[in-house]
Amino acid sequence: MIPKDPLQNKVTLPETEDHSIVIVTMGELRHRRFALRIQQEFGGLVKGWYQIEKPGGASNLIEKIRSRALSDYSAADLRRFYRDNGLRESAKRIISGGSEALSTINELRNRRARQQKAEQDIFKKEVESLKRYAVCSPETVEDPGSDAFLENIRRIDPYFFLSLGGPLYGKKLIETIRGAAINQHAGRAPDYRGSDTVYWTLYHRDLTRLGATVHLMNTGADAGPILKRANPSLCPGDTAEACMARVVALGTELLISCVKDIIDNKTVTVFQQIPGQGMTYTASQLDGRVLRCVARDFKNNWLDNEIERLKGF
Amino acid sequence: MKAKWYILLYHNVSWEESPFTRGLFDTCPPDIFSDQLEHLSREGDFVSLNQGLESLRGGGPDRTCFSIFFDDGLADVRRYALPVMEQYGATGSISVCSRFMMRREFYWRAKMSYLSSIDGLRFLRSALKPLGYKTGMSIKKFTLDNFSPDLVSRIDDVFTLMTDERLRKTMFGIFDSPDSIRLLKEKGWDICNHTAAHYPVGEESSVGIFREQYEECESAIVDAFGQPSRFWVLPFDRPGRRAGGLMEQFNACGGDRYMALVENQPVKTLSRTINRIPVPVCRGAQLLRFLKSL
Numbered sequence: 001m002i003p004k005d006p007l008q009n010k011v012t013l014p015e016t017e018d019h020s021i022v023i024v025t026m027g028e029l030r031h032r033r034f035a036l037r038i039q040q041e042f043g044g045l046v047k048g049w050y051q052i053e054k055p056g057g058a059s060n061l062i063e064k065i066r067s068r069a070l071s072d073y074s075a076a077d078l079r080r081f082y083r084d085n086g087l088r089e090s091a092k093r094i095i096s097g098g099s100e101a102l103s104t105i106n107e108l109r110n111r112r113a114r115q116q117k118a119e120q121d122i123f124k125k126e127v128e129s130l131k132r133y134a135v136c137s138p139e140t141v142e143d144p145g146s147d148a149f150l151e152n153i154r155r156i157d158p159y160f161f162l163s164l165g166g167p168l169y170g171k172k173l174i175e176t177i178r179g180a181a182i183n184q185h186a187g188r189a190p191d192y193r194g195s196d197t198v199y200w201t202l203y204h205r206d207l208t209r210l211g212a213t214v215h216l217m218n219t220g221a222d223a224g225p226i227l228k229r230a231n232p233s234l235c236p237g238d239t240a241e242a243c244m245a246r247v248v249a250l251g252t253e254l255l256i257s258c259v260k261d262i263i264d265n266k267t268v269t270v271f272q273q274i275p276g277q278g279m280t281y282t283a284s285q286l287d288g289r290v291l292r293c294v295a296r297d298f299k300n301n302w303l304d305n306e307i308e309r310l311k312g313f
Numbered sequence: 314m315k316a317k318w319y320i321l322l323y324h325n326v327s328w329e330e331s332p333f334t335r336g337l338f339d340t341c342p343p344d345i346f347s348d349q350l351e352h353l354s355r356e357g358d359f360v361s362l363n364q365g366l367e368s369l370r371g372g373g374p375d376r377t378c379f380s381i382f383f384d385d386g387l388a389d390v391r392r393y394a395l396p397v398m399e400q401y402g403a404t405g406s407i408s409v410c411s412r413f414m415m416r417r418e419f420y421w422r423a424k425m426s427y428l429s430s431i432d433g434l435r436f437l438r439s440a441l442k443p444l445g446y447k448t449g450m451s452i453k454k455f456t457l458d459n460f461s462p463d464l465v466s467r468i469d470d471v472f473t474l475m476t477d478e479r480l481r482k483t484m485f486g487i488f489d490s491p492d493s494i495r496l497l498k499e500k501g502w503d504i505c506n507h508t509a510a511h512y513p514v515g516e517e518s519s520v521g522i523f524r525e526q527y528e529e530c531e532s533a534i535v536d537a538f539g540q541p542s543r544f545w546v547l548p549f550d551r552p553g554r555r556a557g558g559l560m561e562q563f564n565a566c567g568g569d570r571y572m573a574l575v576e577n578q579p580v581k582t583l584s585r586t587i588n589r590i591p592v593p594v595c596r597g598a599q600l601l602r603f604l605k606s607l
């Protein structure tokens with residue numbers, strides 16, 4: 001029988017006097033809050049803050065359209081479809097496929113705008129007041145998998161490597177860290193790992209598993225041993241994007257408490273993730289259909305009703 | 314808004330909703346709490362409970378004033394509400410249950426809330442059947458309506474069966490310890506008496522242990538903070554279910570203290586009781602509309 005909860009064991013990290021920290025984030029407001037909260041809590045221990053630059057603008061949009069169109073409708077598939085169904089059906093399929101791809105792109109673009117608005121509403125004031133605690137400015141990184149980045153990290157030789165929203169890191173980089181490489185994941189691992197997991201949780205109407213996870217890094221996506229996991233407090237009327245922002249804020253607080261625990265006590269309890277348990281989602285899986293389903297549920301007050309339902313027993 | 318004294322009742326302010334509290338009350342996210350305080354600060358002044366009482370003694374407040382009250386002594390109040398309140402120059406009041414604060418007994422309702430998050434209620438339903446529970450009844454309502462020491466012990470048995478020792482050791486962390494509450498006291502907060510174990514001592518089922526529950530908590534407050542409390546907070550204040558001799562009990566042992574109750578009313582006149590208004594989790598503008606409607 002597979003146990004319901006992850007197996008727990010103890011991990012002992014090396015003793016040290018130097019608990020220096022390197023932070024790696026993306027560039028959205030939630031990431032800036034993450035970096036500034038850590039600087040507020042740990043001040044001078046923070047030796048570097050790297051911000052990963054995501055390719056954006058028109059070239060990124062074209063690439064998204066191309067990759068989605070190709071993933072759903074490859075040329076070979078279409079040739080086969082034309083042979084079996086004729087010109088009229090093939091034309092219909094191309095038009096509907098193109099329209100679905102464009103709609104997905106549109107949904108993703110709108111979602112980004114809504115996400116930014118939700119983060120402004122929730123974090124803007126706090127981030128303004130946190131700026132006074134900044135001990136370093138973000139340094140832009142184009143490729144966190146590069147040797148140059150690895151070299152930079154080796155030079156700083158941090159005890160903690162704290163990441164939010166970055167890519168997967170290689171074994172070399174993780175092994176370079178003297179103490180703990182910790183990732184904050186906006187989802188409840190092992191049930192929801194990978195990209196856009198808040199949306200996948202909402203898509204599955206799985207509010208009890210809407211959560212944040214803080215885990216030690218390994219080379220898998222959000223697959224390392226779990227340090228802490230919790231559910232966010234929500235406000236009736238929250239949008240899906242507000243839920244996402246609250247999950248991230250919660251994760252940041254969990255990560256800060258994990259770092260404090262490790263500084264105070266080098267032996268910590270971790271919960272192993274069992275391979276094969278839960279699901280890992282990739283960015284390309286989130287399409288317009290999923291986003292439209294989530295939007296429809298929120299429009300129909302699903303969140304408010306579900307919050308109320310969970311509280312009543 | 315009219316020049317009245319509104320005491321606003323919260324339980325917790327946190328980014329996290331713990332499974333121990335989800336079934337008990339709403340946790341207010343810090344950004345929402347901050348938005349509420351910003352709106353309130355535009356409408357009136359923040360005052361301590363003593364300042365509010367003082368204004369009533371002088372015939373009532375000159376302008377709208379608000380006091381912020383937190384029940385149950387949860388640790389996240391200090392972590393998340395305190396910094397926001399300091400930004401607005403507000404000092405608050407917090408009520409504590411001595412057995413939770415001293416890590417002697419865990420909140421019986423919080424155990425039920427946790428059981429509801431892990432499919433433990435089916436075992437609890439079975440355990441409650443000998444006490445008269447029938448399928449389809451609300452467990453929350455049944456346990457409050459039929460409260461007894463036996464009922465608490467049955468909840469504890471199911472909780473122990475469904476949880477491991479590690480969880481039972483760490484769960485007290487949701488409540489603040491005396492050392493941490495002392496920090497609030499040093500910042501001018503009122504520390505109020507919420508009984509030893511949050512049993513429904515205001516209702517017929519438990520009014521017999523009213524005195525003993527408050528005195529046990531009072532003694533812990535004096536030991537921990539060197540000063541007695543000025544406010545006794547009634548657990549589960551359900552106005553329609555208050556025991557007949559409740560105020561007599563309070564008058565007999567409460568001394569010159571005030572009893573804090575729950576009612577959607579501002580405090581209008583000076584008496585032995587003060588009303589606290591439960592605050593919904595909503596944006597500040599919506600909260601003001603709600604308060605204006607009272």
